Each structure stands twice: as structure tokens, then as C-alpha cells.
């Protein structure tokens with residue numbers, strides 16, 4: 001008789017009784033029970049390969065039944081019960097204190113860190129990925145085009161501001177902000193840092209240019225304002241990205257950086273950001289305007 005059992009932790013209860021030997025003899029008496037839990041490799045409870053309870057000589061053993069357990073398949077006959085791993089059932093949930101270190105198989109394993117409640121999933125063979133950090137993206141388009149009039153939702157300074165310009169094709173109607181090649185120009189806006197924010201933010205932007213050589217240096221600065229604070233703090237030190245122009249005119253061009261500076265920021269706060277072209281930077285060598293199309297923040301939060 002085969003018995004497939006369905007729990008991740010192997011638990012088996014043994015009922016013991018002395019069996020009569022084949023062809024006669026008296027049994028009876030005996031009895032009791034024990035619980036077999038997870039053990040070390042090679043120990044009976046591990047069921048690492050095949051575990052036999054009893055011996056190969058039927059009729060003289062005390063094990064008469066086995067119940068419970070998970071991930072094992074048992075068969076028994078005449079006092080010998082043999083249990084093996086059931087390949088169709090695998091442990092799926094591991095628990096430990098701290099980050100997981102055990103090997104895992106993608107799609108089968110889930111791990112709980114008992115120290116802080118974080119959950120991990122096996123995202124690839126022997127690779128654990130924390131599952132309680134959600135990644136989200138916030139994108140701001142640089143501008144819009146109403147018929148032939150361009151505008152932007154960003155706040156612009158009184159001087160040294162990028163010009164909103166329509167990009168109108170046969171199908172697409174949108175706008176860009178044109179940043180000068182020699183004078184730093186900037187725009188700014190803000191977003192609310194989500195509850196559970198982990199502190200790590202990546203930044204990406206899309207831009208284009210008529211020029212087909214040289215580099216553009218983009219700058220980003222952030223600063224945050226909390227509840228009961230006034231909202232005119234100085235910006236943090238800038239993160240910059242140096243990105244080469246495409247070799248083909250007006251092709252869209254991605255630029256990005258990870259782990260931007262967010263000193264003084266916390267979950268729930270308003271994060272102001274300022275984007276500019278560091279046009280007078282010696283590394284900003286592209287001639288002509290750089291047209292900003294969008295900026296995107298990658299935010300992470302725990303659940």
C-alpha cells in the first residue's frame with residue numbers, strides 16, 4: 001500500500017506492536033508511539049534517500065503502521081515499512097533567523113526571516129529574492145502639446161529655464177523641454193515618498209537631441225520636507241549622469257543612475273527634486289539643446 005502524505009515538515013507517528021511471525025507464533029503486547037521530525041542528513045527522520053523502519057526480514061518487527069508526514073511515500077508489508085522522499089511533494093516554506101542561506105529551486109521555495117518578518121522567494125536556482133519589497137515607478141512627462149502650444153507640468157525658475165517645445169509628427173503629439181548647451185537650466189517638481197519606503201531610489205530619464213556627438217551631463221538634486229517642517233530646504237548634493245548623444249539625430253536616448261542621494265528623507269515625506277543640464281560642466285560636450293522627454297523614479301517599499 002502506498003501512502004502519499006501532504007505536509008512540508010515530515011512528521012510520522014509510529015504505532016508499535018509485535019506481529020506474529022509468518023506461520024504462527026503469538027504476538028500482542030508492546031505498543032507505544034513516537035514522532036519523527038526533521039533530522040540531519042543520514043538520520044532516519046531526514047528521509048534523505050530511503051529509510052527503512054524495521055529490517056529486511058519480515059515477521060519479526062514491531063512497526064505495524066505509520067501515519068502523517070509530508071513529502072514522503074511509505075509502503076509497508078508484514079512488519080516492514082519503507083519510506084522514501086516523494087518527488088512530487090517538496091518542502092516549500094523554510095523559516096530561519098536572518099537572510100536565507102539554504103539552496104533552493106526556483107518556484108518551489110519560500111522563506112520567512114523570523115527575525116524581522118521579511119519574506120523571500122526563490123527567484124532562480126539557489127537565489128533568494130526578498131519578496132516583501134515592492135518596486136514601483138513614478139514617471140513625469142516633460143511636457144505636453146495643446147495643438148501647437150507646448151507647456152509643462154514642472155515648475156520653472158524665473159531665469160535659466162528650459163523651453164517647452166512641441167514634438168508633433170503624423171501620429172504623436174507631445175512635447176519636450178529644451179536644455180541649453182552652455183547655460184545650466186533647470187526644472188523641478190515633487191513626489192510623496194510612500195509608506196514603507198526603503199530608502200533606495202533609482203533615477204532614469206529619456207531625452208533626445210538633434211546633435212549626433214558629444215555628451216550631456218544631467219543633474220538631479222533632492223530634498224525632503226516632513227510633517228510640521230517648512231518647505232524651503234536646501235537641496236542635497238547632486239547626482240549627475242553623463243550620457244552620450246546618439247549617432248542618429250533625434251533618436252530617443254535613455255540615461256539612468258541608481259541609489260540617488262536622499263539625505264534627510266523618510267517615508268511619507270514630500271521629496272522635492274530638481275533636474276538640470278550641467279551645461280557648463282567640462283564633460284558636457286554636446287552642442288545644441290538636449291530635449292528632455294521624461295524622468296522616472298524607481299521607488300521601493302516594504303509591505
Ligand SMILES: [Ca+2]
Pocket residue numbers: 243244253254255
Ligand atoms: Ca544613453
Ligand SMILES: [Ca+2]
Pocket residue numbers: 184277278279280281
Ligand atoms: Ca553647472
Ligand SMILES: [Ca+2]
Pocket residue numbers: 181182278279280281284285286
Ligand atoms: Ca555644455
